[in-house]
Amino acid sequence: MKKVEKLINELTQQKLERQTRRHFLMDCVSKMGGLALAPLMLGCDSGSSSKASAGLNLSQRDLNPLAPLPPPFTGKAKSIIYLHMAGAPSQLELFDFKPELAKYHNQPCPESLLEGRKFAFIRGVPNLLGPQANFAQHGESGAWVSDFLPHFSKVVDEVAFLKAVHTDQFNHGPAQLFMQTGSPRLGRPSLGSWVTYGLGTENQNLPGFVVLTSGGKTPDAGKSVWGSGFLPSVYQGVQCRSKGDPVLYLQDPDGMSRDMKKNLISAINTVNKSEFDQYGDPEILARINQYEMAYRMQIEVPEVMNINDEPDYIHELYGTKPGSESFANNCLLARKLVEKGVRFVQLYDWGWDTHGTDHDGSIDMGLRNKCREIDRPMSALLLDLKQRGLLEDTLVVWGGEFGRTPMQENREGKTQSFLGRDHHGDAFTMWMAGGGIKKGASYGLTDDFGFSGIGEQVSVHDIHATILHLMGFDHEQFTYEFQGRPFRLTDVEGELIRKILA
Amino acid sequence: MIEFILPLFGRFHPILVHLPIGILTFGIVLVFISRNDQTKYKDSIRLAFLLGGIFAVLSSISGFLQYQHEGFTWETVQFHFILGCATAIASFGLFYEMNRTSSSPKNLKLKSGGLFALMLFTGHLGGNITHGEEYLIEVLPPELQNLIGYEIEAEKGLVLPEQGWEELVYYDEVVQPILNQNCKSCHNPKNLKGELDLTSFDKLLEGGEDGSILTAGNPEESALYSRLVLPKEDEDHMPPKEKKQPEKEAIELIRAWIDLGATKSSKLGESSISPETLEPFFHRVEKSFYPEVAVEAASDESLSRLKSESFFAEKVSENSNWLMISCVNFQNFSNQDWSKLTEVKNQIVYLDFTGTQITDAILDSLNMLENLTVLKLNQTGISGKNLQVLNSNKNLKHLYLNKTRVDLPSIQVLNEHPILEKVFAFDTPLANNETKEKFNFILEIGKYQLPALPTDTIVY
Numbered sequence A: 001m002k003k004v005e006k007l008i009n010e011l012t013q014q015k016l017e018r019q020t021r022r023h024f025l026m027d028c029v030s031k032m033g034g035l036a037l038a039p040l041m042l043g044c045d046s047g048s049s050s051k052a053s054a055g056l057n058l059s060q061r062d063l064n065p066l067a068p069l070p071p072p073f074t075g076k077a078k079s080i081i082y083l084h085m086a087g088a089p090s091q092l093e094l095f096d097f098k099p100e101l102a103k104y105h106n107q108p109c110p111e112s113l114l115e116g117r118k119f120a121f122i123r124g125v126p127n128l129l130g131p132q133a134n135f136a137q138h139g140e141s142g143a144w145v146s147d148f149l150p151h152f153s154k155v156v157d158e159v160a161f162l163k164a165v166h167t168d169q170f171n172h173g174p175a176q177l178f179m180q181t182g183s184p185r186l187g188r189p190s191l192g193s194w195v196t197y198g199l200g201t202e203n204q205n206l207p208g209f210v211v212l213t214s215g216g217k218t219p220d221a222g223k224s225v226w227g228s229g230f231l232p233s234v235y236q237g238v239q240c241r242s243k244g245d246p247v248l249y250l251q252d253p254d255g256m257s258r259d260m261k262k263n264l265i266s267a268i269n270t271v272n273k274s275e276f277d278q279y280g281d282p283e284i285l286a287r288i289n290q291y292e293m294a295y296r297m298q299i300e301v302p303e304v305m306n307i308n309d310e311p312d313y314i315h316e317l318y319g320t321k322p323g324s325e326s327f328a329n330n331c332l333l334a335r336k337l338v339e340k341g342v343r344f345v346q347l348y349d350w351g352w353d354t355h356g357t358d359h360d361g362s363i364d365m366g367l368r369n370k371c372r373e374i375d376r377p378m379s380a381l382l383l384d385l386k387q388r389g390l391l392e393d394t395l396v397v398w399g400g401e402f403g404r405t406p407m408q409e410n411r412e413g414k415t416q417s418f419l420g421r422d423h424h425g426d427a428f429t430m431w432m433a434g435g436g437i438k439k440g441a442s443y444g445l446t447d448d449f450g451f452s453g454i455g456e457q458v459s460v461h462d463i464h465a466t467i468l469h470l471m472g473f474d475h476e477q478f479t480y481e482f483q484g485r486p487f488r489l490t491d492v493e494g495e496l497i498r499k500i501l502a
Numbered sequence B: 001m002i003e004f005i006l007p008l009f010g011r012f013h014p015i016l017v018h019l020p021i022g023i024l025t026f027g028i029v030l031v032f033i034s035r036n037d038q039t040k041y042k043d044s045i046r047l048a049f050l051l052g053g054i055f056a057v058l059s060s061i062s063g064f065l066q067y068q069h070e071g072f073t074w075e076t077v078q079f080h081f082i083l084g085c086a087t088a089i090a091s092f093g094l095f096y097e098m099n100r101t102s103s104s105p106k107n108l109k110l111k112s113g114g115l116f117a118l119m120l121f122t123g124h125l126g127g128n129i130t131h132g133e134e135y136l137i138e139v140l141p142p143e144l145q146n147l148i149g150y151e152i153e154a155e156k157g158l159v160l161p162e163q164g165w166e167e168l169v170y171y172d173e174v175v176q177p178i179l180n181q182n183c184k185s186c187h188n189p190k191n192l193k194g195e196l197d198l199t200s201f202d203k204l205l206e207g208g209e210d211g212s213i214l215t216a217g218n219p220e221e222s223a224l225y226s227r228l229v230l231p232k233e234d235e236d237h238m239p240p241k242e243k244k245q246p247e248k249e250a251i252e253l254i255r256a257w258i259d260l261g262a263t264k265s266s267k268l269g270e271s272s273i274s275p276e277t278l279e280p281f282f283h284r285v286e287k288s289f290y291p292e293v294a295v296e297a298a299s300d301e302s303l304s305r306l307k308s309e310s311f312f313a314e315k316v317s318e319n320s321n322w323l324m325i326s327c328v329n330f331q332n333f334s335n336q337d338w339s340k341l342t343e344v345k346n347q348i349v350y351l352d353f354t355g356t357q358i359t360d361a362i363l364d365s366l367n368m369l370e371n372l373t374v375l376k377l378n379q380t381g382i383s384g385k386n387l388q389v390l391n392s393n394k395n396l397k398h399l400y401l402n403k404t405r406v407d408l409p410s411i412q413v414l415n416e417h418p419i420l421e422k423v424f425a426f427d428t429p430l431a432n433n434e435t436k437e438k439f440n441f442i443l444e445i446g447k448y449q450l451p452a453l454p455t456d457t458i459v460y
Helices: A001-017 A019-042 A048-053 A056-063 A099-103 A174-181 A191-199 A222-226 A258-279 A282-304 A312-318 A328-341 A366-387 A458-471 B006-012 B018-033 B040-067 B075-099 B108-131 B144-147 B169-183 B203-206 B246-260 B275-281 B302-306 B335-344 B363-366 B387-392 B409-414
Strands: A079-086 A135-138 A143-146 A157-168 A209-214 A344-350 A394-399 A405-407 A421-424 A430-436 A453-455 A479-482 A485-488 B310-317 B322-328 B346-350 B374-376 B399-400 B423-426 B443-444
Touching: A001 A344, A079 A174, A079 A191, A079 A366, A157 A394, A157 A458, A174 A222, A191 A209, A191 A344, A191 A458, A209 A328, A258 A282, A258 B363, A282 A328, A312 A366, A328 A344, A328 A366, A366 A394, A366 A430, A394 A458, A394 B040, A421 B144, A453 B310, B006 B040, B018 B040, B018 B075, B018 B108, B040 B075, B075 B108, B169 B203, B169 B246, B169 B409, B246 B275, B302 B310, B322 B335, B335 B363, B363 B387, B387 B409
Parallel strands: A079 A344, A079 A394, A209 A344, B322 B346, B346 B374, B374 B399, B399 B423, B423 B443
Antiparallel strands: A135 A143, A157 A430, A394 A430, A405 A421, A479 A485, B310 B322
16 A cells, blocks of 8 residues: 555645646646636626626625625616516507598508518508597596597596507517517516516515416517516516416425425535535525425415405406406406515517407407406506505516507508508607506607607617616616627617606 | 828827837847846847837837827827827837947936836827727726715706796707717817807807718708717617717707707707707606615614514615615504514604504604604504594505594694695595584595496497
């Protein structure tokens, strides 16, 4: 044994002796190159250094990526509920009253509107399509709302309308991505991801960014509309189902008691802890934290996602039917989640693409049915948030991904059997309410046909800038370093819409 | 001679100046490393002074040409030019001395040191002209800047009063501030880009190298406006695309001024400008929601202690010392846990006890929270019998009592509160009684309903 040791010692001795001054210097030089190369390859970095550059608390964040952070400025809102009507509702039947358009109903569209234009389905010269709803002014603000939304017309004094929003996309997928991530192409983080990345979340037992869908389908753009893009994936939206288990695989399997689960997790974490003591990798601590959070969520998520215990008058107010998947249930859930300190609740309701190709997609019938599905719930949501005082610091945003044409759609140049409107992004209506929003405001003017904005137009970037402002961010300063340059939600654009701020 | 030769040679000034600097520095270093009795480097030193002198002359000539052709004023360049010539003369002087004697001239080190200082100072003045006088100071940390007595003099943007803006003198109080903020750094008497000076009305009228930039009543024909609205990619776009761009409202203000006749005396109110356009410039003293007194920041240790106790404890914003505390993850919080919060009692402005185990007794402790602005007592055992103690929380604005047992008499005492703005009492005994009573604050009792409509059931 002694002999072996002696041999080993001899070998190391020899090795060290061969390491000359020249070797050392040469190593120094070649490794210098590596040092120089490192900053050039920042794009491959997982993002820990860029967090520091954004002024976030590194250590706290590495342990728990959803730990709350103070906003750079005092925000007006703490939470957001975003109601996205996937498919794009017709502004001309809901909020943008155009009596002039009615006069020209069924007449050929003037060439000047069509020149140099491309539409998704309209070909040749379509006829104009007058408003298919009856409008009236409501509330003290005198906002125009159609009889498609009779309940909503009673709460208009709570909201601020943006009536000349424009987008440059006219297909659902890209337009939804643009509306939710600030870019029509894949790869950017969604609004909810940005907000939870910047602020974390208040309730550590619940996800910070929850997504609820209704209408039978998820948005055309797929799950990227709540994706985290280049942000760490922990900031992507967590889709909760309103039927069955809200979050899949969160329930314990049969035969696994909660105590057993607790022991299991504490055993895993003990092993992870000793691993951390040995290697000091913060990723291990983050993993320990994730296990504990999942364990805590097992209790709180099913509790908050259960609407059965709500009193009857609340169910009546929202028009909820527990056990089904509906926009009404999702609205009620949104309130419950925000009440429990969830940062961002994103609702998608599918079925607004009213081309007039069938009964459900017709402007005068299908759209009416669709409106009835959201009218009571969204009005109830505003009232319920208001009576609980949650509207003080919750921002509610409503809108689609674009608007619809004042022209009757003529797919393949033929007259259709139902009334329909094509995709149109030049001017459409959105509204916001709650934290920091001026009640009863209306901003934006459109021409007599509702075809284009003619004043106070706002872009998708402007809306993002305003939302971030209300959450306490300067959209120009809120960046994330990726592929060698800082990225913003609003990229290089976006102006605050001051006129709708309280 | 072909006309472009001179200005072209002038533009080589920034390159040429480095030659005398390098060569003379080399010579001066040699002077300092050779011992007094040594003559080893003498030839090299002599050559360095000769070449340095020659290039110093060339630099001075090119510099003079640049001054003549590029719109610099004599005041800006005079010292740089004089010292540059002096450097050239001094180099030749030292060369002459080195030639005259076989041994080293007297006090050579001192003289070369002087030459070096002269050259350095000349170079510094030159740098000031190209990069601006703040070039070196800008990058220093602010404390150091203050130490050397330098004050950051940022050009203030346009600020207008919300009342009486109609009476403002359009040029002096609106246009000139916009020009100062967006154009002045390149168009001033010292830095006459395009031979244009935008620091006063008279200079503005004089125009630049392409003549007048103003056509009264016609913004599109006035370069002062039209170049602002060119596409950013256009090389004539102003300000250059890499510089900060003026707000679109500022551009609109310039347009309306030219439209109005571009006079010195017209008033802002005479133009077509609407208050909406002025909105971004109104000086609003936004009243802060939280108290406007300064408190010390809570220590990081207290914050992390609170967080480890499962409180949500966060500053209102990064630069604020106010704290928001919530028990959303500490639902077992009871009166005994109060002591955990006392170390941050001065910083708390927002306190959320929703769903916790607190009782009426805790309200007596709350009066130590002098800055408390929002208090949420929802879904707790608060009965409302001692709500009057909250009258001593002078900064309380929003009080949440949803789903508690408060009733009408218990809330009436809050009428004494000096500034209380809103009380939320949804789903309480109070809300269940019809009350016509008026309060000094907004009382929200909810119970909203959306009555059923015939249309609710019609399916189309």
